[in-house]
Amino acid sequence: MLRRRPLLPHWLxxxxxxxxxxxxxxxxxxxxxxxxxxxxxxxxSQLNLFWVIFxxxxxxxxxxxxxxxxxxxxxxxxxxxxxxTQVHGNRKLEIAWTVAPALLLGAIAVMTVxxxxxxxxxxxxxxxxxxxxxxxxxxxxxxxxxxxxxxxxINVPVGRDVSFTLDSEDVIHSFWVPKxxxxxxxxxxxxxxxxxRADEAGVFYGQCxxxxxxxxxxxxxxxxxxxxxxxxxxxxxxxxPARTPTEGxxxxxxxxxxxxxxxxxxxxxxPDTEALRAxxxxxxxxxxxxxxxxxxxxxxxxxSFAGSIMETDDENLAAWLRDPEQVKPGNRMSRLAAAFNDxxxxxxESDISAxxxxxxxxx
Ligand code: CUA
Numbered sequence: 532m533l534r535r536r537p538l539l540p541h542w543l544x545x546x547x548x549x550x551x552x553x554x555x556x557x558x559x560x561x562x563x564x565x566x567x568x569x570x571x572x573x574x575x576s577q578l579n580l581f582w583v584i585f586x587x588x589x590x591x592x593x594x595x596x597x598x599x600x601x602x603x604x605x606x607x608x609x610x611x612x613x614x615x616t617q618v619h620g621n622r623k624l625e626i627a628w629t630v631a632p633a634l635l636l637g638a639i640a641v642m643t644v645x646x647x648x649x650x651x652x653x654x655x656x657x658x659x660x661x662x663x664x665x666x667x668x669x670x671x672x673x674x675x676x677x678x679x680x681x682x683x684x685i686n687v688p689v690g691r692d693v694s695f696t697l698d699s700e701d702v703i704h705s706f707w708v709p710k711x712x713x714x715x716x717x718x719x720x721x722x723x724x725x726x727x728r729a730d731e732a733g734v735f736y737g738q739c740x741x742x743x744x745x746x747x748x749x750x751x752x753x754x755x756x757x758x759x760x761x762x763x764x765x766x767x768x769x770x771x772p773a774r775t776p777t778e779g780x781x782x783x784x785x786x787x788x789x790x791x792x793x794x795x796x797x798x799x800x801x802p803d804t805e806a807l808r809a810x811x812x813x814x815x816x817x818x819x820x821x822x823x824x825x826x827x828x829x830x831x832x833x834x835s836f837a838g839s840i841m842e843t844d845d846e847n848l849a850a851w852l853r854d855p856e857q858v859k860p861g862n863r864m865s866r867l868a869a870a871f872n873d874x875x876x877x878x879x880e881s882d883i884s885a886x887x888x889x890x891x892x893x894x
Contacts, residue, residue: 563736564709570735570756573650573712573727580646584639591635653692653726661685662696665704665717667743668750668862669825669838679769680798682825683839686755688762689732697723700823705741708754714740729756734834745861751839765832768894773801773828776892784889787882791875796824796867799893824863830893837862848887852878 539547560568569575606615662673663685672685687693697706697717704717712727729735739750757765776782788794830836834843837859841847851858856865868876878886 566709568710570710571728571730574710576646576650577713580642583642587635653694655692658692658694660694663706665699667701668746670752677766677770680826683835684753684755684833686757686762686765687729688759689729689756692726692728694726702743703741704739704743707740708735708737710735716741732756732758746859749838749840749859753835753839769829773799773893775801780885780888781892784885787885788889791878798826800828827893831891832894845887848890849883852883852886
């Protein structure tokens with residue numbers, strides 16, 4: 532007996548189902564980087580526009596594919612059928628399917644342009660100013676009104692507009708916090724701007740969204756939205772100079788920090804460190820000043836480091852210091868070590884544990 536061949540091979544059917552499942556999972560609003568869970572007015576407007584376009588497209592899809600399937604089934608060739616009437620063109624139909632899409636696209640264009648204008652500037656006249664500088668492969672955040680510089684984590688007050696200026700120190704990056712706002716390119720020698728507002732407290736995950744080199748996928752950051760009082764406390768703590776260790780492993784770590792050259796790239800604001808740092812500056816690597824490593828003044832107050840790919844804890848810090856290339860390939864710290872190739876800069880295990888203690892003391 533003849534078995535009918537299935538319409539699709541089994542493997543293709545399974546692959547299609549799995550892909551569909553993956554696609555649907557990626558839409559879950561509970562995903563930390565889901566654009567379907569808007570937590571502020573900017574992402575909400577963008578999401579609303581998306582839904583309008585999505586439902587309009589789905590409507591078009593259903594009408595067009597429905598008409599196609601209907602015609603295929605209804606007018607299929609039947610045995611003994613005579614030649615059907617031959618027609619050429621139908622003016623009314625052609626006008627209809629030219630005018631309808633034009634109207635639909637026109638409406639979408641109006642809504643899109645409206646949203647673009649609405650989101651151009653923050654509505655409040657007193658937004659918090661944050662300057663973001665993208666580096667391969669981490670984000671720096673500077674609060675110019677408060678003289679605060681931090682890295683990888685951007686603290687913002689809940690309910691207040693935050694206005695960002697975006698600069699890049701090297702190549703093109705893109706600044707994106709899916710739950711708070713859409714992407715904005717970060718381009719060297721061009722200052723772009725964007726803004727958002729967080730309606731609720733929480734940690735919102737961001738990601739560089741423009742391919743920018745080997746560790747692009749590891750260029751993440753976090754937005755920490757805090758109630759206004761908590762944010763004020765955070766600001767005050769960030770404005771203070773770094774704690775100076777007085778004894779134990781942290782003090783030993785501070786010595787390693789200056790002796791091994793960490794201080795050349797990383798700022799730790801304090802009376803002793805700045806003079807030391809200036810005296811040890813070694814100039815440039817790949818045309819950029821060496822001083823442009825993440826500011827570590829209040830390193831231990833951040834939940835993550837190394838492009839926000841690692842949680843701040845002793846074990847992760849030690850792993851990073853032991854072999855940064857393993858953690859984030861191509862990063863500047865390992866390239867620098869290779870460029871100078873100076874055994875005096877290598878870290879022993881006791882150097883590493885002292886450095887970990889020092890960094891963890893920088894609250
Ligand atoms: Cu920076 Cu991708």
